[in-house]
Amino acid sequence: MSRKLRMGMIGGGIGAFIGAVHRIAAGIDGQIELVCGALDIDPERAVQAGKELYLDPARSYRTYDEMFEKESQLPADQRMDFVTIVTPNFVHFDPAKKALEHGFHVVCEKPMTFSTDEALELDRLVKETGLTFALAHTYTGYPMVKQARDMIKAGELGKIRKVVVEYPQGWLSTPLEQTGQQQAAWRTDPKKSGKAGSVGDIGTHAENLAETITGLHVTELSADVTKFVEGRMLDDDANVLLRFENGAKGVLHCSQIAAGEENALNIRVYGEKGGIQWHQHDPNTMYVKWLDKPMEVYRTGNGYMGEAAAAHTRTPAGHPEGYLEAFANIYRGFTKTVQAKISGSKVDPVYSDFPSTHEGVRGMKFIDAVIESGEKNAAWVKLD
Numbered sequence: 071m072s073r074k075l076r077m078g079m080i081g082g083g084i085g086a087f088i089g090a091v092h093r094i095a096a097g098i099d100g101q102i103e104l105v106c107g108a109l110d111i112d113p114e115r116a117v118q119a120g121k122e123l124y125l126d127p128a129r130s131y132r133t134y135d136e137m138f139e140k141e142s143q144l145p146a147d148q149r150m151d152f153v154t155i156v157t158p159n160f161v162h163f164d165p166a167k168k169a170l171e172h173g174f175h176v177v178c179e180k181p182m183t184f185s186t187d188e189a190l191e192l193d194r195l196v197k198e199t200g201l202t203f204a205l206a207h208t209y210t211g212y213p214m215v216k217q218a219r220d221m222i223k224a225g226e227l228g229k230i231r232k233v234v235v236e237y238p239q240g241w242l243s244t245p246l247e248q249t250g251q252q253q254a255a256w257r258t259d260p261k262k263s264g265k266a267g268s269v270g271d272i273g274t275h276a277e278n279l280a281e282t283i284t285g286l287h288v289t290e291l292s293a294d295v296t297k298f299v300e301g302r303m304l305d306d307d308a309n310v311l312l313r314f315e316n317g318a319k320g321v322l323h324c325s326q327i328a329a330g331e332e333n334a335l336n337i338r339v340y341g342e343k344g345g346i347q348w349h350q351h352d353p354n355t356m357y358v359k360w361l362d363k364p365m366e367v368y369r370t371g372n373g374y375m376g377e378a379a380a381a382h383t384r385t386p387a388g389h390p391e392g393y394l395e396a397f398a399n400i401y402r403g404f405t406k407t408v409q410a411k412i413s414g415s416k417v418d419p420v421y422s423d424f425p426s427t428h429e430g431v432r433g434m435k436f437i438d439a440v441i442e443s444g445e446k447n448a449a450w451v452k453l454d
Contacts, residue, residue, distance in 0.1 A: 071409045071412060071413055072098065073387075074100070074101055074102055074103045074104075074150045075101060075102045075103075075152065075320065075408060075409065076103060076105045076106075076148075076149070076150045076151045076152075076313065077096060077102050077103065077104050077105065077150060077151070077152060077153070077407055078104075078105065078106045078107055078108075078137060078141065078150040078152070078153040078174075079092070079093070079104060079106075079107040079108075079109060079153065079154045079156065080107070080108050080109075080134045080137070080151050080154070080155045080156065080157055080161075080165050081108075081109065081110070081111075081156040081157035081161070082107070082119075082154070082156040083107075083109030083110040083115060083116060083118075083119030083120075083122075083310065084109075084115055084119050084122070085119065085252055086108065086156065086191075086252075087253060088156050089156045090142065091211040091393075091394070092156055092177070092206075092397070093123075094272060094394055094397075094398075095175060095394055095398040095400070095401050096154070096239075096395035096398075097400045098395070098398040098401075099395070099398060099401070099402055099405070101402075101405045101409075102275070102401065104123065104125070104149055104152055105125070105126070105129060105373055106125060106126070106129035106130070106131065106137060107119070107120055107123070107125060107129075107130060107131065107137070108131040108133055108134040108136065108137045108139060108160060108434055109130070111157070111161070113133060114132075116130070116131065116132055116133075117130055117132060119192060120347070121264065127441070129141075134153075134165045134168070135168070137153075137239070138168050138169065138172045138174070140234075141172075141174075142172045142173065142174075145365045146305070146404065149280060150174065150178060151174070151175060152169075152174055152175035152176060152202075152404075152408060153165070153169045153174050153175075153176055153177070153414070154176075154177040154178075154448075155169075155176065155177070155179060155360075156179050156407050157179070158256040158257075158262045158263065159181060159183070159184055159263050159264050159270065159280065160184050160261065160262045160263070160264070161215065161260060162178055162179065162181075162182060162183050162188075163183040163184060163185075163188040163191070163192065165182075166178050166182075166192055166203075166342045167191065167192065167195060168193070170195045170196065170199050170201055170203075171195070173201070174201070175198070175201050175202040175203070175408050176201070176202075176203045176204070176322065177203075177204045177205075177206065177400075177401070177404060178204070178205055178206065178430075179206050180206055180207055180274055180275070180278075180319070180425075180430070180433060181274050181430070181431065181433050181434060181437060182367060182427065182429075182431070182433060183226050183433065183434060184264045184346050185264070185434065186431070186434040186435055186437075186438055187320055187431075188434075189262055189284045189427070189430050189431045189434040190431060191283075192430065193427040193428065193430070193431050196426070196427045197290060200411075202314060202404060202408050202411065203214045203426050203427050204400055204401075204403070204404040204424050204425065204426060205424075205425040205426055205429055206397070206400060206425075206428070207274075207275060207279075207282075207429060208275075208396050208397045208400060208426055209275060209278075209279050209287060209335060209350060209396065209397070209401045209427040210278065210282050210394065210396075210400070210423075210425055211278065211381045211382065211395075211396035211397060211399035211424075212348075212350075212353050212382075212396045212399075213354075213370045213375065213378075213379040213380075213383045213391070214348050214353060214354065214355070214356040214368065214370060214379065215250045215282065215283060215348065216376070216378040216379045217278070217356060217368060217375055217376055217378070217379035217403035218339070218346045218348060218356060219282060219285065219378075220376045220377075220378055220379070221346065221358075221376070222284055222285060222339065222341070223285055224263070225417070226343070226344075227339070227340070227341030227342070227343050227344050227345065227346065227425065228341040228342030228343035228344070229316065229341055229342050230284050230286060230314070230318045230339060230341045231314060231317075231318050231319070231340055231341060231342065231344075232318060232319060232320065232335065232338075232339070232340040232428075233280050233284060233286075233287075233319075233321075233337070233338070233339050233340075234321050234338045234339075235276045235277075235280045235320070235321075235322050235323075235335075235336070235337040235338075236276070236323045236324075236334070236335070236336050236337075237272040237273065237275055237276040237323070237325075237334070237335045238323065238324070238325045238326045238328035238331040238334045238401050239268075239272060239326045239328060239331055239332065239333060239334070239395060240326070240327065240329045240331040240332070240448035241254075241326060242254060242258070242268075242302075242306050242326035242327055243299070243326075243327045243328075243329045244299065245299050245300070245301060245302065247302070248257075257271055257304075258302055258303060258304050258306075259304075260303050260304055263304060263388065264339070264437070265304075265437065265438075266303075266304060266305060266437045266440065266441055267297075267302070267303075267304030267305045267306055267326070267442050268305050268306050268307060268308060268324050268325060268326045269295065269305055269308050269324060269437055269440050269441065270437050271326070271437075271441065272324045272326065272335075273308055273310075273322065273324035273437070274433040274436060274437065275413065276322050276324055276335065276337075277322065277325075277336065277432070277436045278425065278429055278432070278433060279335070279337055280312070280320060280337060280339075281360055281429075282425075282429075282430065283339060284314065284318070284319060284339055284429075286314040286315050286316055287314065287315045287432070287453070288313070288315075288320070288436065288453055289313055289314065289315050289452065289453055290312075290313040290401035290450055290451065290452050290453065291310050291311060291312050291322075291436075291439055291440065291443060291450070291451060291453065292310065292311040292443055292448045292449065292450045292451070293305070293308055293309070293310040293311075293439075293440040293441075293444045293448060293451075294308065294309045294310075294448045295308045295320075295440060295443075295444030295445075296308070298312030298327045299327065302321050305441075305444070306325065306326045306327045307324070307326070307328075308322075308324050308325070308440060308444070309321075309322075309323050309324040309329055309346050310322040310323070310324075310443075316362050325373065327330075329436055332351075332414075333348070333350065333351075334350070334351060335349075335350040335359065336348065336349040336350060336351075339440055342361075344358060344359055344360040344361055344362055345358075345359045346358050346359075347359070352372040353370075353391070353392055353393075353396070354369060354371070354390060354391060355367060355368070355370075356368040369387060370383050370387065370391060371383050371385065371386050371387030371388065371389070372387050376381075377420060378423070381418075381420045381421070382399045382402075384398075393436070397427045399424075401427070402421065403422060403424040404424055406421045406422075407421070407422055407424075432453075435453050435454060436453065439451045439452070439453050
C-alpha cells in the first residue's frame with residue numbers, strides 16, 4: 071500500500087485514559103492516521119474532543135451512527151478503513167456490529183461485549199464478512215509473552231502441569247466510585263460494566279494470558295468471588311481454581327483491593343522439565359527454571375530469542391520496552407493484516423497472532439463461569 075490506514079475512533083475523548091493510549095500505540099509505526107471520530111457519548115463533548123484532536127470538523131461526529139452513515143458514503147479513497155472502540159463495556163457490541171455491517175474493520179477494547187450472546191454474534195459477523203477484528207488484550211503483545219508461548223508450544227518445558235496467574239491492583243481499595251472518578255464509576259456499575267467488576271476488567275486479561283502462553287483452554291473452574299468494599303455493586307476480588315484441557319491445574323487470582331499494588335500482572339507455568347516466570351512490571355525479563363540445570367534469564371532483544379519475539383522487539387537489548395510498545399504490536403499485526411486484505415497479498419503469519427473474536431468469546435464465557443461459580447459458593451462450573 072502507498073498510504074496510511076485511515077482510523078476512526080468511538081469514545082476516547084476528554085478525560086478518557088485508554089483512548090489516548092490507543093492513539094499513541096496506533097501511531098508508533100507511522101502506518102495509521104486518525105481521520106474521524108465520535109469521541110464521547112455526549113454529542114457536544116464529542117465535537118469538542120474532535121476540536122482538541124484537530125479533526126476535520128466535518129468528520130468530528132456527534133454519534134457513531136452518524137459516523138458510520140457518513141463515512142460509508144464517502145469515496146473509497148477518503149473514508150475510514152477501520153474503527154477503534156474505546157467505550158465502556160456496554161457500548162462495545164452495537165458500534166462493533168454496525169461497523170462490520172458497514173464494511174469497516176474493528177479494533178475493540180476488552181471484554182469484547184456486555185454478554186456472551188453478543189460476543190457470539192460478533193464472532194459470527196467477523197467470519198461472515200471476512201473483516202479483521204482485533205481485541206485489545208495488550209499483554210499478549212509483549213515479546214516475552216510470545217517467547218514463552220513458543221517455547222511451550224515447542225515442548226521445551228514438557229507437558230504442562232501447573233499454571234499460576236495473578237493480576238492484583240489496589241486502586242479500588244476504597245469506594246472511589248462514590249467520588250465521581252470516571253474510570254471507577256463505570257467499572258463498578260453493572261449497567262455499564264456487565265455482571266462482573268474485577269473479573270471482567272482484569273480477570274479476563276489473566277485468563278487470556280494463561281490460555282495464550284500455554285496454548286490450552288480452561289475447561290472447568292471453581293471461583294470464590296467477593297465484594298469487599300461496602301456498597302459496591304460488583305466484585306472487586308476473585309480467587310479461581312482452573313482445570314485445563316490437558317489435565318493441568320491452575321490458580322487465577324485477580325483483585326482491585328490489593329492495597330499498594332499497581333498493575334502487577336504475572337504468570338508462572340510449570341511443565342515436566344521446567345517452568346517460566348514473567349512479570350509485567352519487568353516485561354523485558356523472563357526466568358526459565360529447569361529441573362536439572364541452573365536457572366536462565368532471558369532478556370528481550372538478544373540473539374537467542376525466537377522468531378516471534380524478535381519480530382515484536384522494537385529496540386536493541388537493554389533499551390526498555392513496555393506497555394505502549396506491546397499495545398503497538400497489537401496494532402501492527404492488525405494493520406499488516408488489513409493492508410494485506412486491501413492489496414490482495416498475504417500477511418506474514420508472525421504478525422497475525424493478535425487476539426480476535428475467538429479470544430473475546432473465551433473471555434465472556436470465563437466471566438459467565440466465574441460469576442456462576444461464585445454465586446454457587448465456588449461450585450465447579452464447566453466452560454462450554
